Structure formats: C-alpha cells, structure tokens
Amino acid sequence: MREYKRIGKLHVAKVLHQFIEQEVMPGLDLEYEIFWNKFEQIIHELSPENKVLINERAVFQQQLNKWHQENRSYKQGDYKTFLEQIGYLEGRPDKVTIQTEKIDLEIAQQSGPQLVVPINNARFAVNAANARWGSLYDALYGSDAIPVTRTLQEGYDHKRGEAVITYAKAFLDKTLPLQHSSHKNVVSYRIVENKLIVELAEGGFDSLQEEALFIGFQGEMSNPSSLLFRHHGNGIELQFDRNHVVGASDSAGIKDIVLEAALTTIMDCEDSVTAVDAEDKVAVYRNWLGLMKGDLQATFQKGNKQLSRSLKQDRVFQTAEGGKTVLKGRSLMLIRNVGHLMGSDAILDEQGNDVPEGILDGVVTALIAKHDLLGHSPHKNSLQQSIYIVKPKMHGSKEVAFANTLFNRIEDVIDVPRYTIKIGVMDEERRTSLNLQACINEVKERIFFINTGFLDRTGDEIHTSMEAGAVVRKDAMKKTAWINAYEKANVQAGLKTGFQGTAQIGKGMWAMPDEMAALLRMKSEQLKAGASTAWVPSPTAATLHALHYHEVDVRQEQKRLLTEGQDYLDLLLQVPLASETYSFDQIEEELNNNAQSILGYVVRWIDQGIGCSKVLDMHNTALMEDRATLRISSQLLANWLHHGVCTKEQLEQSFSRMAKVVDEQNGDDPLYFPLSSKHSIAYQAALELVFEGVNQPNGYTEPILHKRRLEAKERFKSSTK
Numbered sequence: 001m002r003e004y005k006r007i008g009k010l011h012v013a014k015v016l017h018q019f020i021e022q023e024v025m026p027g028l029d030l031e032y033e034i035f036w037n038k039f040e041q042i043i044h045e046l047s048p049e050n051k052v053l054i055n056e057r058a059v060f061q062q063q064l065n066k067w068h069q070e071n072r073s074y075k076q077g078d079y080k081t082f083l084e085q086i087g088y089l090e091g092r093p094d095k096v097t098i099q100t101e102k103i104d105l106e107i108a109q110q111s112g113p114q115l116v117v118p119i120n121n122a123r124f125a126v127n128a129a130n131a132r133w134g135s136l137y138d139a140l141y142g143s144d145a146i147p148v149t150r151t152l153q154e155g156y157d158h159k160r161g162e163a164v165i166t167y168a169k170a171f172l173d174k175t176l177p178l179q180h181s182s183h184k185n186v187v188s189y190r191i192v193e194n195k196l197i198v199e200l201a202e203g204g205f206d207s208l209q210e211e212a213l214f215i216g217f218q219g220e221m222s223n224p225s226s227l228l229f230r231h232h233g234n235g236i237e238l239q240f241d242r243n244h245v246v247g248a249s250d251s252a253g254i255k256d257i258v259l260e261a262a263l264t265t266i267m268d269c270e271d272s273v274t275a276v277d278a279e280d281k282v283a284v285y286r287n288w289l290g291l292m293k294g295d296l297q298a299t300f301q302k303g304n305k306q307l308s309r310s311l312k313q314d315r316v317f318q319t320a321e322g323g324k325t326v327l328k329g330r331s332l333m334l335i336r337n338v339g340h341l342m343g344s345d346a347i348l349d350e351q352g353n354d355v356p357e358g359i360l361d362g363v364v365t366a367l368i369a370k371h372d373l374l375g376h377s378p379h380k381n382s383l384q385q386s387i388y389i390v391k392p393k394m395h396g397s398k399e400v401a402f403a404n405t406l407f408n409r410i411e412d413v414i415d416v417p418r419y420t421i422k423i424g425v426m427d428e429e430r431r432t433s434l435n436l437q438a439c440i441n442e443v444k445e446r447i448f449f450i451n452t453g454f455l456d457r458t459g460d461e462i463h464t465s466m467e468a469g470a471v472v473r474k475d476a477m478k479k480t481a482w483i484n485a486y487e488k489a490n491v492q493a494g495l496k497t498g499f500q501g502t503a504q505i506g507k508g509m510w511a512m513p514d515e516m517a518a519l520l521r522m523k524s525e526q527l528k529a530g531a532s533t534a535w536v537p538s539p540t541a542a543t544l545h546a547l548h549y550h551e552v553d554v555r556q557e558q559k560r561l562l563t564e565g566q567d568y569l570d571l572l573l574q575v576p577l578a579s580e581t582y583s584f585d586q587i588e589e590e591l592n593n594n595a596q597s598i599l600g601y602v603v604r605w606i607d608q609g610i611g612c613s614k615v616l617d618m619h620n621t622a623l624m625e626d627r628a629t630l631r632i633s634s635q636l637l638a639n640w641l642h643h644g645v646c647t648k649e650q651l652e653q654s655f656s657r658m659a660k661v662v663d664e665q666n667g668d669d670p671l672y673f674p675l676s677s678k679h680s681i682a683y684q685a686a687l688e689l690v691f692e693g694v695n696q697p698n699g700y701t702e703p704i705l706h707k708r709r710l711e712a713k714e715r716f717k718s719s720t721k
C-alpha cells in the first residue's frame with residue numbers, strides 16, 4: 001500500500017511529498033506551508049473545471065456520432081453548419097497578434113532541429129541536452145546517410161571515411177564557399193589580419209566568398225585547433241588535429257565538422273514515457289530536477305566500457321578581433337507536460353480521487369524549473385528567465401484558456417513574474433486545428449510555439465468521425481486532403497499571428513529512426529512549407545536534419561508564405577473515408593501491419609515500462625512507436641471492425657499470428673515476457689485497445705495502458721515477494 005501524507009484536504013503520496021520538500025524546495029525561497037496551501041487551492045478550484053472540459057469532449061463526440069448516424073451521406077455545407085451550431089467550430093477572432101516577451105534566441109531567432117526524448121531515461125535525456133552540437137562525420141559515418149554497400153573494416157574504415165569527407169566538403173563548398181577554389185583543395189586554414197585565409201594544394205591562397213560567416217577560433221591564429229562559422233544563424237565548426245586518425249588522412253588536418261544541431265529539446269513527460277503512479281511520476285520529475293540543477297548524470301555500461309555522462313559546458317571561442325564569444329553547449333530545454341485527460345494517484349483529493357495529472361505536472365515541473373531561474377545550475381538553461389512548457393492534446397480554445405489560467409496560478413504559487421511560463425501549443429486535435437487562431441488568442445502573451453503533432457492528430461481524425469464510415473489505410477492517410485490542409489493551415493495561422501522572429505512554427509516527428517538517407521532526402525520539405533523547427537527522434541537525426549537549415553533559408557520561406565491567403569477550412573473538414581473496397585489481401589496486410597505495431601509497442605510498455613520503442617513494421621523498417629502512433633493503429637482497426645471491413649475473428653487471428661512474430665523479434669531480450677503466453681497482460685491490453693477502441697475517450701490509449709501497466713506492476717511485485 002502506498003503511504004500518503006495529509007496536507008489540508010489533500011493526500012499527498014509520501015514519495016512525492018518527500019521529493020518536493022527534501023529535494024526540490026530547498027533553495028527556492030518558498031515557505032513550505034504557503035506552497036502546499038496554494039497548491040491545494042489550485043487543485044480544488046481547477047479540478048472541477050478540468051472535469052467539465054473532459055465532459056464537453058464526450059458530449060461533442062456523442063453529437064458527432066449521432067449526426068453521422070443520421071446523415072449517412074451529406075453536403076459539406078450542412079456538416080459545417082452543424083459544427084457551428086454545436087460550437088465545435090468556434091468562429092475566428094478578428095485580428096490576433098502574439099505578444100510573447102522574453103523568448104530565448106534558439107526559439108525566436110534561430111531555426112533548427114527540435115529533439116524529443118523520454119525524460120525518464122537519464123542516459124538519453126543527458127545525451128539529448130548535449131545534442132546542441134553534433135559531429136557531422138559521426139552522423140554520416142554511422143548511419144545509412146551514405147549507402148553502406150559492404151562490411152566495414154573494424155575500427156576506422158578509411159574508404160568509408162573518405163566518402164564521409166567528400167560529402168562533408170561538398171557541404172562546405174555550398175555553405176561556406178571559397179572565392180575561387182574548393183575546400184577539398186585546402187591544405188591549411190589560418191587567420192591573418194582578422195581574416196580567414198586558406199592555403200591551397202595547387203599553390204596560392206583563397207578566402208571565403210562571404211567573410212562575415214567566419215565568427216571565431218580556438219588555438220593559434222596561425223594554426224587553429226577549431227574554426228567557427230555561422231550560416232543562416234547556426235554554427236558550423238571545423239576541428240583540426242593532424243595526429244587524429246581522421247585528421248591525419250585529411251589534407252587540411254580536419255578531424256571533424258561539428259554542426260549546431262538540436263537547438264531545442266523537448267524533455268518529454270508525456271507520450272514517450274510510462275508514468276502510471278506516484279513512484280513513476282517522481283522518477284520523471286527527479287530527472288527534470290537534475291537537468292534544471294545541472295547535476296543529472298547517467299552511468300551505464302556500453303560494450304565492455306563503463307561510461308558516465310553529464311551535461312556539457314558552454315563553448316568559448318576567440319574572435320578574430322581579439323574578443324571572446326561564448327556559445328551555449330546544450331540544447332534549450334523545454335518540458336512537455338501531460339494533457340488534461342488523466343489523473344494521478346500521486347495526490348488524492350478529499351474524496352480519495354486522483355487529481356488531474358496535468359495540474360500536477362504543471363506545478364511540479366515549473367517549481368523545479370525555478371532552480372534554473374535562480375541560477376542554481378552551472379549550466380543556465382533560459383538566458384531570458386523563461387520556463388517552456390509544451391502542452392499536448394488540447395481540444396479547442398476553452399481548453400487552451402484553461403491551461404492559461406493554470407499557468408497564471410502556478411506563477412503565483414512558485415512566485416515568479418506573470419508570463420514567466422511560456423506555452424507550446426501542440427496542434428494535434430481536430431478541434432484545435434479548426435480553431436487555431438482562437439486557441440492562439442487565449443495564450444497570446446505566453447505562446448512560444450505551435451506544432452503539428454500529426455500523429456495524435458491522425459488518431460483524433462479517425463476517432464472523431466468514427467461513425468462516418470471506414471477510413472483509408474494507414475499509409476494512404478498521409479496523402480489525404482485534410483492532413484495537407486492541416487499542415488498548411490497551421491503555418492498560415494502562425495504567420496498571420498506574428499510568429500516570425502518571436503515563436504516557433506514546428507512540424508512533426510521523423511518516425512523512421514534508422515532511415516537517415518530518407519531523412520536527408522525528405523525532411524527539408526517541412527522547412528519549405530514554413531516550419532522554423534521540426535522534430536527528430538535522436539541526436540544523429542538532429543545533426544543530419546541540421547543540414548537542411550543551411551540549405552533552406554527559413555526566413556525567406558516564411559516571408560513568401562506570408563502573403564498566401566487560402567482558406568483551408570473546407571479541406572480540413574474532409575473526412576478521410578475509403579472510397580474503394582479493399583481486397584482480402586489488402587485487408588489482411590493492413591491488419592497484420594497494425595497488429596504488429598501495436599503488439600511490438602505495447603509489450604514493452606506494459607511489461608517493462610518503456611514508453612517509446614523502435615518496432616519493425618511488415619517491411620522490416622524500424623519505426624518509432626509511441627502513444628500517438630498506437631492511437632492511430634488501434635483506432636484504425638477499431639474503425640474497420642466497427643464498419644465491418646474485417647471481423648473480430650480475423651482480428652484475433654491476426655493478433656495471434658503477429659504475437660508469435662513479435663515474440664521471435666524479442667527473443668534476445670532476457671526481460672521479455674511472451675505475448676503468445678496466455679498470461680500476457682500486454683496481449684490483453686493490445687486486444688482491448690482495438691475491441692474497446694470505439695469507446696475510448698477521443699481514441700486515447702492512456703486509460704487502457706495505465707490500467708494494464710498497474711496490473712503488470714502488481715503481478716511483478718507479488719511474484720518477487
């Protein structure tokens with residue numbers, strides 16, 4: 001039994017209470033009693049409102065279900081009128097301009113990759129914070145960015161190394177071109193009379209076409225160990241060492257090219273983590289505390305080496321004029337809280353009910369971030385004294401207004417100035433996309449990003465129109481009218497409300513973590529579509545995606561798009577229904593593919609508490625799966641079952657078949673519990689997600705995942721007693 005401490009009318013789990021009083025609050029200049037009193041007031045005053053909002057979601061869903069049942073075919077105009085009448089379509093406010101102040105440069109001025117990381121994994125979290133600067137040579141050498149056509153030599157494979165260097169020098173020629181020659185012909189770089197001069201193999205000297213791109217150096221002017229450039233606002237560093245295995249093979253002694261990569265990182269408390277009870281929540285918060293106090297460390301075994309990882313220092317360069325420039329060594333850290341739906345048993349109210357987890361996250365993560373504001377970390381996060389909370393899964397402007405009220409109240413509890421807490425609004429639910437300007441309006445003094453979370457958004461698209469008919473296959477969804485309109489409308493709303501130079505317009509996740517050649521080919525499209533940042537799943541992906549920000553001038557793209565005036569509403573309202581009848585084989589393939597994704601993800605979630613996994617699809621491509629991708633797969637199958645595209649038996653057979661496949665794929669994992677065992681809770685959870693999918697609130701997977709994970713934890717506890 002979990003122990004609780006009575007605080008006023010609340011029951012606070014001892015593990016959380018001790019964590020807050022003994023680890024978080026010391027040094028924060030807050031009276032403990034006043035803090036708990038105010039926290040309690042927030043919970044009592046805002047929980048009922050939170051509940052009303054969740055109920056409103058259910059009422060909208062019932063109204064939509066009924067309307068579709070009664071209007072099997074309909075005119076778009078009638079549908080729109082209905083949505084207006086029930087208040088689902090809110091009407092656009094006239095002129096909205098955001099007024100957010102004190103936003104760090106990484107968000108307001110620079111454009112670059114945004115990394116996301118499950119915060120409960122300290123090894124990954126520290127790695128993510130340190131991914132501000134990434135080795136281009138490592139990213140190219142170690143991924144498929146340059147095709148690997150043979151087995152590489154152990155240690156350093158010189159031939160592959162040459163291919164990497166050739167690729168990288170072509171990048172330098174494009175980004176930092178010399179007046180006459182190429183970087184591949186350079187034998188030395190040096191600084192002469194405040195200018196970068198290069199000596200060429202063919203004899204003679206050359207210099208940069210644009211001298212202002214050269215920013216600073218380390219080492220001697222005549223023999224620098226490092227040179228720093230800035231292009232499109234982002235850093236590029238050449239590192240030299242002729243004694244290094246790579247530097248020795250390079251004519252100019254370049255041992256690496258390091259790119260400014262993950263400008264910002266979302267430390268995720270939401271869809272990539274498993275946090276189902278008070279103990280899990282404290283583990284999540286403890287890592288955030290370590291990041292904000294700057295002392296988070298991870299010690300782990302890699303191969304036969306014991307490694308320890310901690311946060312990197314800032315980077316200091318000399319300028320050619322004799323001054324000094326200091327660059328942040330770490331990514332600007334943002335924290336994603338959970339949404340408004342779930343409750344947490346970390347605190348119980350007077351009646352013994354879980355309190356809203358979103359309120360808990362807001363208070364505790366902001367409280368922890370106050371350590372950064374007070375300068376308790378040797379590694380300052382926000383130079384602008386801001387706290388950046390990403391708020392997911394909000395439906396419509398009332399829910400955004402509620403988040404704003406919550407943030408106001410939290411600022412009072414932790415005693416920081418109004419609008420210290422900034423908000424990143426995930427545009428990932430249909431009611432938010434349709435009413436985005438109204439949503440932005442509610443937080444115009446604190447908004448720092450909008451982001452198209454297209455994965456959740458797809459799940460919500462399917463669930464919202466569950467009664468309208470059978471939807472298209474998962475792959476076809478990416479080409480439907482609504483999703484394209486959604487991406488465009490989001491950028492348009494951001495530009496119209498003045499995001500350029502103030503806030504980020506973000507785009508979604510690259511969900512194929514091992515497909516870096518494809519990332520290089522495709523992910524620049526998001527920038528051409530107006531995004532100033534886009535999500536990547538790993539530091540390697542961040543480094544490679546950083547190349548796109550040198551290729552595309554985001555400011556110019558946004559300027560171009562600013563004049564674009566199409567109204568996307570009608571396209572946004574086009575429900576992605578299948579217009580063809582799928583063949584038996586196509587149906588089987590779709591069932592198997594989704595069953596495999598669901599099982600491969602859920603088994604690690606339920607049995608091992610891993611919230612983000614790489615799972616093979618039917619074509620053996622490893623895909624990043626998290627709760628949002630699970631929402632899509634489970635809702636799609638629920639939709640097909642509901643509309644008779646497949647039968648329950650077909651689904652059961654598919655799940656049973658794919659369970660064996662996933663068991664085989666995980667054969668090497670000593671902690672793995674087989675899905676094909678009749679005792680597998682994970683298997684039951686997977687089936688429940690589909691068979692009960694139509695009744696899940698907005699198609700979310702959290703309620704079933706949490707319930708089943710708690711069951712698995714209980715079983716594990718009793719088996720180890």
Ligand SMILES: CC(=O)SCCNC(=O)CCNC(=O)[C@H](O)C(C)(C)COP(=O)(O)OP(=O)(O)OC[C@H]1O[C@@H](n2cnc3c(N)ncnc32)[C@H](O)[C@@H]1OP(=O)(O)O
Nearest residue numbers: 116117124127128271272455509537538612613614624628
């Ligand atoms: C819809 C949404 O909400 S999307 C947002 C949620 N999704 C995410 O946050 C994705 C985060 N990414 C991840 O969790 C992981 O990259 C996964 C699960 C996709 C793949 O993980 P793995 O299979 O362990 O990756 P892989 O073996 O290729 O690489 C592991 C190495 O990369 C690092 N790494 C991988 N992903 C990350 C990351 N997001 N941040 C920091 N480091 C990372 C690890 O630290 C590790 O390096 P190390 O051994 O030096 O510590």
Ligand SMILES: O=CC(=O)O
Nearest residue numbers: 453454455456628
């Ligand atoms: O949170 C991101 C998404 O795509 O969903």
Ligand SMILES: [Mg+2]
Nearest residue numbers: 428453456628
């Ligand atoms: Mg999401």
